[in-house]
Amino acid sequence: MSSPLETPLSARPLRVALAGNPNSGKTSIFNGLTGLRHKVANYPGVTVERIEAEMALPGGRALLVDLPGCYSLHARAEDERIARDVLLGLEPGVPRPDVILAVVDATNLERNLFFLTQLMETGMPVCVALSMVDVAERSGIPVDAAALEEALGLPVVPVVGRTGRNLPALREAIARARRAAGRTWRFPAAGEETLASVREAVAKAAIVPPEAVEGEAVRLFVDAEDDDPSFARGGTALLAAVRDARARLAAAGIDREAAEAECRYALSNDVARRVRRVAPSPGPSRSERIDRVLTHRVLGPLIYLAIMGLIFQAVYAWAEPFMGWIEAGTGWLGGAVSGLLGPGLLTDLVVDGAIAGAGNILVFLPQICLLFLFLTILDDIGYLSRAAFLVDRVMRGVGLHGKAFIPLMSSFACAIPGIMATRTIESRRDRMVTILVAPLMSCSARLPVYALMIGAFIPEGWQSITLLSMYALSVGVALLAAFVLRKTLFRGEVSTFILELPRYKVPSPRDVARTVYDRGAVFVKQAGTVILAISIVLWFLAYFPRSDEVKERAEARLAAGEPEEQVRADEAGEQVRQSFAGRLGRAIEPAIEPLGFDWRIGIGIISSFAAREVLVSSLGVVYGVGEVDETSTALRDQLRAAEGPGGRRFTWLTAVSLMVFFVLACQCMSTLAVVKRETNSWRWPLFMFGYMTVLAYFGSLLVYQGGLALGFQ
Amino acid sequence: MIQQVLAYALVALAAGWLLWRYAKRRATGNCCGEAECPAAKATAKRIEELSRRR
Known part of the structure; x- marks a missing residue:
């Protein structure tokens, strides 16, 4: 035994x-x-x-x-x-x-x-x-x-x-x-007879230790494909023996897979019945009672929206003190570095490039951690599976496969794993639609952009609803895009899908902490490596070339007795304007001015193709280089004080326009590269980039020009 | 003068590192530069966990 x-x-x-x-x-x-x-x-x-x-x-x-x-x-x-x-x-x-x-x-x-x-x-x-x-x-x-x-x-x-x-x-x-005792269940008589010949062939082939022969024989007999490694090791004789045994069983009218499943389940059910101290209650379990409410046709979506609203509210309210500390920390660091190194090129690079770039991104670490804390808890409890169930009906309505839920859900963190995970969707049509709409889901790289704009321009009380609206917009447009793609390029039936709803359970603090730590570590690593490097390079592009003409003009104004602070601020702004980055930003300014963006945001949009959150660090660098006060790195304050196109100050309308642009635009080279690899063609990434850019431009244009037409500023 | 040299060296280092990273990503085809995308693996696993197959 x-x-x-x-x-x-x-x-x-x-x-x-x-x-x-x-x-x-x-x-x-x-x-x-x-x-x-x-x-x-x-x-x-x-x-x-x-x-x-x-x-x-x-x-x-x-x-x-x-x-x-x-x-x-x-x-x-x-x-x-x-x-x-x-x-x-x-x-x-x-x-x-x-x-x-x-x-x-x-x-x-x-x-x-x-x-x-x-x-x-x-x-x-x-x-x-x-x-x-x-x-x-x-x-x-x-x-x-x-x-x-x-x-x-x-x-x-x-x-x-x-x-x-x-x-x-x-x-x-x-x-x-x-x-264990080995196999304690039995096929019907004909099955046992045919299995005996397979057992003999497995023993003869000596591909497993003697004690594993029985189990391996059953496995090969019931379910193994021709490319199973055991057949490769056992040779053609083993494969022939298995094929012969299967044919004999089929001739006896027995489905070997069904027979095996029935026998195993009969054994499992018998053991379970004997070891349960009480019979399962005929009534609904606690999980089922909770599900009646949470997956209710009307109440379910309302509760889901309420939960997400509360989460976004908490993300803002709870993160604020921590963000303030990080802002104060980066400000202090900038001041300390300035004091230590004294005025000079290296100081400018470290303060306006490295600290303003990476520091302004790190400010959003508390919000990222809090968002993933809540989402991980919901996942651990088992609620996200219910959310999948809730949206499955809507997803089927627009032609998305049920298996698309997890790729789309994980695209809220990053579209790349979401797109790669679509490999589990068997139908090409279902898979292509999921790939093409996944980048519309609002990834975590967009969160710092929303957080910056909302923090700077949206009044308290409206902040969480604005953030929720951005996520709702991303989901709504993704569903709409899926619907259109299903009706045009990818017509056909949607495959079926079975979803398992696990029991609700108390989340494990250790597992939750691990996930939040992992997400935070990825964010910090990104800030400390890619974003830091891009910020330094961008600082160079925003600092050089230095114009002697601008300098001479400033000196002349000073000689004429104009206030030094104003003259130096104007000079710094002018130098950025005619820098490499400034020229690039100004080159695209006519195209983005109708959206309410100026050349500085233009620089941010171009640089954000490396990674969306680079917009924040780019603005930090551009405004940092253009500032004379080297200790002030609070980007939110700098944005509020900045002038936009036509001499207008940036307002909440600009902020909403920019956020809508970021919700809809495909500004991620990595995503495009992954789509190219997954579809094995440049056609689909180019199509995706094209349709998302058009959506983003006109979405943003509608918001800004519509807002102005309605009298908003 | 030393400050200038250090500043230029830092910029060159940052630009060089970004180029090296880009080349690595081109070679592996993954945005993280790793041979296999860990995030994609985790997501695929999650789908399998949610999909009952038998």
Whole structure:
């Protein structure tokens, strides 16, 4: 029935594979066991993360390998294939694990046991972490871990990954992992007969250890494709044996896949029935009761809008003090550097280029962190899946596939991973529409632009609604664009999609903190590298060439007795105007003046093609170089005091016009490059750039000229 | 004079680094310059988690 681990822990690090269904609490257990000291790499040649970390076990250390979450070893997707190949020792360069730590979600016992039965047939020692036991208890479906241990013949430890409950016991249980009895279910008679010939062929081919022959035979017989690595290793004889067995079973009128699923589920259901301390309540669960409200046809969207509105309000209100500190910090730093270095070219570069550029972007770090804090909490609770459900109806209405929700949702952070993630959408039409509208979703690089404009020009009380409007505009235009594309270039039916709504759960503070930290770190890294470098180069372009003529004019005015402060300010402004960057900005000024933008914003728009948030640092540099007060780096104040086209001051109308432009324009070279790669043609990125630029220009024109016509300033 | 040299050196360094980064991105095809886009992988994983396949 079982055999203990043969490898003493002290001999070499034990390799433990963590396997389980998606959403089974695997990540929390991994974090709890390893203390977040993980290494992330890729499995060779694929886009599946390989996450490993050391963990302490009684008597030694072990290497815990977090496998991609999957429902079955019958691989359908790339991550499932990786999980299967690692467990079976088929993945090149990855040693076969010594032990499987199987995570079984106590709230979804039948489905999780289905996968466990496959793991038990790999011939490896298995230890079971029974997760979500707290949720199961609260839901009135507690599981008897001792009874489950007896039923499976394996160590079973009830754990709560989020709080770390019972993790020490789990460490001890890993060291007690045992081989399972093997296959405890049976095909109908004809199936067993044909399987016997496959078993014989697998044993003869010697592609797996003897204890894994049974499980491998079932896997190859039921579901393996012709390009399965086991066939490559076993040769044509093995493939021929499997094909022959399948043909014989089909002739007997048995669908082998359906038969296997039925038998495994019968076993899983039987075990689940025996180990649940009470029968599942016939009434709706708490999650279902909550879903009745949150996914309600009318209430659901209203609650969603209210939640998002509250989040945006909090993003502004809560971030303000932190932003003030960072502003004060950058101002102090500018002053300190000026004092230390004295007047000169290097001081100008550091203060007006580096500090004004990178510092003005860093000011928005608190807002980025807060936004992702709220979104991560909502995701962890399980609410974002409900949001997907809510918008699925609307998305289908405009011809977007249900699977487009996550690419579009992740495009709120950045369109590039969203576009790349569309690879999971099988239909080319569905995929192309998603790719072409994903950059319309308001990415986090736009947030500093909104935050700057709203902070500088929108009165308090209107700030969160303005920010919400920008996001609503981006979603609305994306849906409209998808509808038009579906009716014109990509006609056809939308494929079906099944969405799983996970149970609601209390978010894990550690996981939330990790996500927020990761997002903040990306932002800071971007500010400290790309934006800093661009700011320095832009400073050079905005500082040179220096005009002697402008200088002489200023000297003449000073000699005529004009106030020095005014003369120096005018001189600084004039020097920027005739600099390389200034000339570029002025070259496009006639085209953007109808939108309410001047040449300085023009410089920002051009430079923001490197990354949208560069607009903020560019304005910081352009206004910084054009300023005589080298300690003032509060860009919001400088913008309020600046003059726009025609001598008009910038107003909230300019701010809204600029924000609308940024919502709709495709100012991201990286996005265009990724679209080119994903579509294998320049045609689609050029089309995308063209239609988004037209949308942005006319959207902005409508806002600004419409606003002026209505008498707004 | 030293200030000028340092300033020009910083500008050259920043411009050179941006060019090197651009070349790296061209070579890998990813905006982060890494061989595989970690954000795309995470998103693809999330989709799979939300899509029930069996």
